[in-house]
Structures are given as structure tokens and as C-alpha cells.
Amino acid sequence: MNRFARILRNRRLLYLLLCSPIIFVFTPYIQINTEFRADPAKYLLEYVGLASTYIFAIVISVTPLRRIFPKSTVVNSLAYHRRPMGVSVFAYAFLHFLIYYFYTGSWSEFVKDWEKLFILSGIMAFVILLLMAITSNNRMVRKLGSRHWKRLHQLAYIVLFLIIYHQAAQEKTGFRETALIFTPVLALQCWRMILAGKASFTTRNASANQPKLD
Amino acid sequence: MNIRKSKPWNLPESAATPEGDYLNRRNFLRAVGLGSGTLIGGSITRAATGGFPSTKNENYLLEELEPTEFDLVAGYNNFYEFSYEKGEVQKLANQGWKTEPWTIEIAGHVNNPMKIDVNELIKKVGGIEQRVYRFRCVEAWSMVIPWDGFQLSSLIDLAQPTSKAKFLKFTTFYDPESAPGQKGGSIDWPYEEGLTVEEARNELTLLATGIYGEPIPNQNGAPIRLVVPWKYGFKSIKSIVKIEFTSKQPMNTWQALQPREYGFYANVNPKVDHPRWSQATERIIGSGFFSKRKDTLMFNGYEEQVAHMYKGLDLRRFY
Numbered sequence: 110m111n112r113f114a115r116i117l118r119n120r121r122l123l124y125l126l127l128c129s130p131i132i133f134v135f136t137p138y139i140q141i142n143t144e145f146r147a148d149p150a151k152y153l154l155e156y157v158g159l160a161s162t163y164i165f166a167i168v169i170s171v172t173p174l175r176r177i178f179p180k181s182t183v184v185n186s187l188a189y190h191r192r193p194m195g196v197s198v199f200a201y202a203f204l205h206f207l208i209y210y211f212y213t214g215s216w217s218e219f220v221k222d223w224e225k226l227f228i229l230s231g232i233m234a235f236v237i238l239l240l241m242a243i244t245s246n247n248r249m250v251r252k253l254g255s256r257h258w259k260r261l262h263q264l265a266y267i268v269l270f271l272i273i274y275h276q277a278a279q280e281k282t283g284f285r286e287t288a289l290i291f292t293p294v295l296a297l298q299c300w301r302m303i304l305a306g307k308a309s310f311t312t313r314n315a316s317a318n319q320p321k322l323d
Numbered sequence: 324m325n326i327r328k329s330k331p332w333n334l335p336e337s338a339a340t341p342e343g344d345y346l347n348r349r350n351f352l353r354a355v356g357l358g359s360g361t362l363i364g365g366s367i368t369r370a371a372t373g374g375f376p377s378t379k380n381e382n383y384l385l386e387e388l389e390p391t392e393f394d395l396v397a398g399y400n401n402f403y404e405f406s407y408e409k410g411e412v413q414k415l416a417n418q419g420w421k422t423e424p425w426t427i428e429i430a431g432h433v434n435n436p437m438k439i440d441v442n443e444l445i446k447k448v449g450g451i452e453q454r455v456y457r458f459r460c461v462e463a464w465s466m467v468i469p470w471d472g473f474q475l476s477s478l479i480d481l482a483q484p485t486s487k488a489k490f491l492k493f494t495t496f497y498d499p500e501s502a503p504g505q506k507g508g509s510i511d512w513p514y515e516e517g518l519t520v521e522e523a524r525n526e527l528t529l530l531a532t533g534i535y536g537e538p539i540p541n542q543n544g545a546p547i548r549l550v551v552p553w554k555y556g557f558k559s560i561k562s563i564v565k566i567e568f569t570s571k572q573p574m575n576t577w578q579a580l581q582p583r584e585y586g587f588y589a590n591v592n593p594k595v596d597h598p599r600w601s602q603a604t605e606r607i608i609g610s611g612f613f614s615k616r617k618d619t620l621m622f623n624g625y626e627e628q629v630a631h632m633y634k635g636l637d638l639r640r641f642y
Contacts, residue, residue: 143398144410148464149612214616218604227599278599281407281462 117186120193127197130160150212155279157208161201162276166294168194169265173301192245195265199242202235227278234271237264269294372423372532372539372546373442374451377471383454390455391466393535395609400542401460402561403510404495404502413542420501422545422562431568432488435481441532441546448477451532459591459623461555465605470550471533476524478566484520488568491523492516493549493560510576516560517573517587518551519632527552527628530563553625555589586642588633591623595639 116122134153139145145152171191174184187194213219222228241262243249250258273291277284398413405415425441445451451471458466479491497513499505505512522528529550532539539545544561551558557577577585584598593603604616622629 142410143395143413144408147395147399147409147608148606151464151606153612211612212606214604214606214614218601218616221601221603225599 111182114182114186117182118189120190123190123193127164127194130156130201150208154205154208154212157201157204158276161198161205162272162290164194164201165198165268165272166290168198169269170294170297173297176301176304177297196242196245199238202238206231206235227275230271230275230278234268234275237268237271241265372445374445374473375471375533375536375538377451377453377533377536380452380454383456385455385457385467388455388457388467390469390535392609396466396468396534397540397543399608401462401556402504402542402544403508404504404512404514404562405542406504407508413540415503416541420498420541422541425546425564427547427563428565429478429482429567430565431492432485432570433568434483434485437482444478444547445473445532447481448473453533453536454529456527456529456550456552457620457623457625458550458552458556458559459605459619461557461585461589461597461602463597463600463602463605463619464608465617466608469535470529470531471536471539472529472531472547472550474526475528475530475549476526478530479520479524482566482568484568487570489520490569490572491518491520492565492567492569492573493518493563494565494567495560496562496564510580513564514560514576515573516549516558516575517569518558519572520568521632522551522629525629525632527625553591553622553629555591557585558589588636588638588641590629590633590638590642591619592621592638592642593619594621595642 133139134156142152167187168191171184171187174181175188178184210216210219213222223232241264244253244258244261253261269291273287276290277287280286399409400412400416401409402412402416405412423441426438427441427444428436428438430436439447451473453469453471455467455469458468493516495514496502497505499512518528530547531544531550532547534540534543539548544559547563548561549559549563558575572587575585575587577589578587591602596602603619605619607614607617620626
């Protein structure tokens with residue numbers, strides 16, 4: 110493995126990068142920011158929500174990227190780090206849920222919004238992410254069996270649509286930011302399905318292409 | 324005519340902190356490289372609107388509430404003409420956008436239509452006064468703001484509306500070169516708002532030309548804006564260029580944009596939720612991360628002065 114690949118595989122570097130959004134909050138850049146000072150709960154709510162979304166967008170794009178760029182060092186290191194990245198999606202979602210409690214200010218206010226679809230979609234996504242985070246270790250893979258474990262983690266695609274809805278619904282007008290993040294993600298998923306379709310087409314017709322042996 | 328007498332508690336202008344000192348007191352932050360993009364160290368353009376210093380109206384001191392810090396009032400703005408980001412508006416609105424001289428057109432069903440300079444208008448209505456009002460945004464946050472201005476009813480008296488006039492339609496400026504947000508986006512510029520004549524004549528309705536005893540900063544809607552404190556903030560249209568007296572209810576911009584969420588009346592009402600969030604409580608701007616929300620008051624606490632206008636009106640239907 111070359112030097113570059115070795116750096117990319119460094120777990121400590123990954124953890125540092127994954128924690129950097131939190132460290133950044135305590136820098137003057139954020140602390141002086143007017144939007145932060147005006148309504149810190151709202152600002153941080155959106156901030157950690159975005160952190161979760163961005164990491165999620167990367168994690169869910171790993172498989173399609175591997176199909177398209179199977180030899181890329183960067184893509185392969187993303188695949189190598191997929192598990193801790195996935196857990197950090199949950200960690201930021203958990204922070205987001207926690208800050209949401211402070212944003213609403215009280216338990217009664219906290220639960221009042223749960224009947225609204227916009228909030229409900231977030232809660233459903235959170236529950237799935239929780240299940241996936243708990244089972245993100247080798248012991249659970251053995252316990253569930255790899256087939257069931259894989260099924261469970263395919264719920265990530267449900268999370269994808271829940272989050273697209275949840276993020277689009279929170280914007281006041283239109284859904285610019287959501288489109289910006291998720292159009293490439295969805296494009297990659299489509300590409301991967303097309304590639305998979307082509308591959309299965311080839312194997313299905315492989316026998317037909319064999320010379321007939323009399 | 325509004326004869327202004329100097330009250331003993333009214334400080335002379337010479338006692339005020341010189342504006343240069345006021346802006347430079349945070350120079351050290353600029354030295355550290357944190358000046359740009361924030362109010363601290365940034366410059367504010369103000370139109371030289373007349374009538375200052377204003378006198379406080381004792382009926383509207385609202386002493387039980389603490390006014391929101393000036394930096395937040397002038398730095399946390401919904402002004403989509405400049406940016407969708409509340410923190411970006413202050414910078415963009417002060418990059419050369421001229422808010423003086425400024426002419427307002429008064430038109431429609433009136434006996435006395437006019438095109439008048441803002442400072443002339445202030446002289447004609449007899450000067451300005453300061454009132455402290457609650458301000459409640461539809462996004463469920465609120466501020467307490469000392470506005471300087473005059474009652475809209477004074478302007479209505481000047482204009483002499485005919486019996487055909489049932490509504491007032493307000494229009495904001497249109498200048499995409501100065502206001503980049505107007506170059507596109509989902510809004511059909513310029514921004515428009517409306518009130519019934521009765522609402523416009525209400526004692527609370529103000530045309531504001533200043534905040535905190537000084538001419539209003541650009542990002543707050545210089546040089547003249549509406550303040551309707553018992554309604555959600557989007558009704559308080561900024562930077563007015565035209566007031567038209569109409570017989571038909573005007574279509575206000577937010578209702579045209581999202582009719583299921585924003586209506587014409589937009590009265591503050593804790594019992595009628597926004598489709599996506601509750602309106603029963605509000606976050607107080609500047610109160611910090613751990614602060615509890617405040618219970619939203621019916622008509623934003625102005626029930627006594629405005630409830631009579633809506634007797635018999637189904638406020639759930641007419642949101």
C-alpha cells in the first residue's frame with residue numbers, strides 16, 4: 110500500500126475528521142456568528158442535522174462508487190471506513206434529536222410536534238439509524254446471520270427517502286439544499302442500478318452466447 | 324399636530340455615544356480578522372430620515388420586557404431580496420444600496436394622491452415618536468424592538484381615502500442590481516402586502532423610520548417600513564415605495580407563495596398551528612441555548628387593542 114493509501118486508512122484521522130464539526134462549534138467563527146447568537150438552539154439543530162446528512166450521503170454512495178471506480182484508493186478507503194462513518198451518522202442524528210428537545214424547551218412542547226409528518230419522518234429515520242448503529246459490530250453480524258444482518262442494513266435506503274423528505278420539509282421555501290445534496294446521491298444510485306441491470310443481462314444471456322456443442 | 328416637548332428623561336443628542344466610537348469599540352475583533360460578514364465591526368448604512376431625536380410614547384414603553392440587543396435586531400433579518408440566510412442580509416444590504424433620497428407613492432382611491440419624499444412626509448405628519456413593540460415571526464421566534472415612527476393613520480388622514488377604499492396595498496422596492504435576491508428565486512418580485520382599512524387605521528399600526536432612536540438600518544427595511552405588531556412579522560413589509568388604496572383584497576406575497584401555510588390576516592394566534600410547526604410557543608431571540616420558550620399570546624399580547632376588529636371572523640379559516 111502506498112503512503113497516500115496508508116494515510117487514508119488511518120482510523121485516528123477519520124475519527125478526528127468525524128469529530129471536527131463539533132470542535133468547530135467552539136471556534137470564534139461560530140461563536141461570533143449572529144445567527145448562532147440569536148438562536149443557538151436552532152442554529153445547532155440545523156448544523157448537526159446537516160452533519161448527519163452529509164456523512165449519510167457519503168456512506169450511502171460508497172457501494173455505487175465502488176462499482177463505478179473499483180480501483181480508486183479514495184473510494185476503497187471510504188469503503189474501509191464505512192462502519193464508523195455509519196455509526197457517526199447515527200451519533201449526529203442522536204445529537205440532533207437531543208438538541209431538538211432543547212429547541213422546543215420542554216417535554217410537552219417536545220412531543221407536541223410529533224404528530225406532524227415532518228417531525229415523524231425524522232423520528233422514524235432516527236429509530237432505523239439506532240437499530241443499525243446497535244448492530245454495527247461483528248458480534249451482531251454473527252448473531253443475526255449475515256443474510257438477516259444485510260436485510261436490516263438495507264433499511265438505509267428507507268432512511269434515504271425519509272431524510273430527503275424531512276430535510277426538504279424543514280426548508281421554508283423550496284428545497285434547494287436538499288436537492289443540492291441528494292441529486293448526486295440519487296444519480297449514483299440510479300447509475301448503480303443500471304450497471305447491475307447490465308451485469309445481470311449479460312449473465313442471463315451468457316449461456317445463449319456459448320457455442321452449441323453437438 | 325404633534326407638538327413634541329422635551330421630557331426630562333430625554334437625553335440630549337450630545338450625550339449619545341458618537342457613532343464612530345460605537346462602531347469602533349469592537350475594532351479588536353476586526354484586528355483578529357473576524358470583522359467581515361458580522362455586524363461587529365461591519366458598517367451600517369442608514370438613510371438620513373428626519374425627525375430624530377424621537378420622543379418616547381409613554382403608552383408604549385413595554386417596560387416589563389427587555390428589548391432585544393441591537394446587534395441581533397440589526398443582524399438577524401429575513402429579507403429575501405438580499406439573501407435567504409438571516410446572517411447574510413446585513414452585509415449585502417450595506418454594499419452600496421441607496422435608501423435616500425426615497426419617494427413614496429400614495430395612490431388608488433384617495434382624494435389626495437401624491438409622490439412624496441420620506442422626510443417631507445415625516446414633516447407633514449408632525450414628526451416621529453418611539454414605541455416599544457413585541458415582534459413575532461411566523462417561524463416561532465420573537466423580539467422586543469423599540470421602533471421610531473408615526474401612526475399609519477396620520478398618513479391615511481393626509482391621503483383622504485374615498486368610500487371605495489377598503490384595503491391598503493403596500494409594495495416594496497424593486498432593484499435587482501442592488502438586491503441580488505430579486506434576480507431570481509421563487510418569489511414574484513416586488514414583495515407586496517396588504518391590510519384592511521380598519522387594521523391600517525388601528526392605533527398600533529406604525530410606519531417606522533428608525534430603531535433604537537436612530538434612523539433605521541438598511542437591513543431592517545430602510546428608510547420606511549410597516550409595523551403591525553399583532554400580526555406575524557412577514558406582514559410588516561419593509562422599504563415601502565407605494566401605498567395603494569384598493570377596493571379588492573390585495574394578494575400578499577407569502578399567501579401567493581404558499582397559500583396553505585400563509586394567509587392574508589396572519590394574526591398571531593397560539594391556537595392555530597402552522598401546518599409544519601406549532602404556534603403555541605416562541606423562542607426569544609438572544610435568550611441562549613437552554614432557555615425555555617415563551618407562551619405565545621393571542622394577537623401577540625395586543626388583544627385589547629385589536630380583538631374587536633375580528634369579532635365573528637373564524638380565525639382558523641382566515642389565518
